[in-house]
Amino acid sequence: MAWLRRYPAVLALLLQVLAGLLAWAVLPVVWRLTGWPLTGLALAGLQGGLAAVTGHLLGLPRWWLPISLLFMPAVVLGQQLDWPAWLPASMFALLLLANWNSLGERVPLYLSSAPAERALQQLLDPLPDDAAFIDLGSGLAGSLTRLARANPQRQFHGVESAPLVFLLGWLRSLPLANCRVRYGSLWQVDLAPYALVYCFLSPAPMPRVWDKAQAEMGHGSLLVSNSFAIPGVAPTQRIELHDWRAGALLVWRMP
Incomplete structure (x- = not known):
């Protein structure tokens, strides 16, 4: 089971299959006890509910739960409304392209x-004008491009491995001479x-991020994680954000 948790998309797919089989077994019993009609939407709703609950119990990341809950009802509803056959596949493809890095890295968008941007600016202010900034998993590059505009004397780089998200972030960075977003793995x-x-990743990769930072970052440079700690390593500084997530920037100054 541990290896399945490393690949949440595979776990979610398996749970959909198992939940579908269980729903087929359970729904006739429910119909006999309650008289509720055996509609396709009812079966899909039961399947989605079982997949979501089971996923929660097995530790599936929270952002997968609404996908598990609504996937099959959306497919059935689309058939009932006579949506084009390509629409569900296209929606799934877009979802996959936007969340590609979540398949193996367990890092959502x-x-x-x-x-957080204001706190990052405060950390940048004391640094030399030629100090470079990189966002590991830059997403849509909103924060990256805004910081680049506010600091034209500095270089700002981002790396993103979800294809659709990278494309949007890359297009956003094009007008800025001091900002560049590349496609690829942060580990490279x-x-x-x-x-x-x-x-701003997730708890899963933080130990490896710390190992990489220790091996590569220079003396006095700053590693900053939004919200997610490095197990067993106390931050040098903690900046409370007071945002809707009640998040904080955790700062480690490299020795």
């Missing part, structure tokens, strides 16, 4: 808040040139 990026390395 998080967007940094305005308080050399962190040595950067004075501030920022990430």
Whole structure:
């Protein structure tokens, strides 16, 4: 089961199959006891509910639960409303392209808040003008491009591995001479040139992020994680954001 938790998309798919089989077995019993009609939408709703509840019990990330709950009802509803046959497949493909990095890295798309951007700016202010910044998992590049506009003397880089999200972020960065977003894995990026390395990932990769930072980042450079701690390593500084997530920036100054 541990290896399945490393691949939440595979676990979610297996739970849909198992929930569908269980729903087929349970729904006739429910009909005999209650008289409720055996409609396709009722079966899909029961399947989605079983998949979501089971996923929660097995530790599936929370953002997968509404997908598990609504996937089959949406498919059945689309058939009833005579949606084009390509529409569900297209919606699934877009979802996959937007969440590609969640398949293996267990990193969903998080967007940094305005308080997080202000806190990052405060960390940038004391740094030299030539200090470079990188966002590991830059998403739609909103925070990255806004910081780049506010600091034209500095270089801002982002790396993103979800294809659709990368494309949108890359297009957003094009007008800025000091901002570049590249497609690829954050694990393939050399962190040595950067004075501030920022990430808003998930708990899963943080131990590996710390190992990479220790191996590559220079003396005095800053590793900044939005909300997610490094197990067993106390941050040098903690900046409360007071945003809707009640998040904080955790800052480690590299020795």
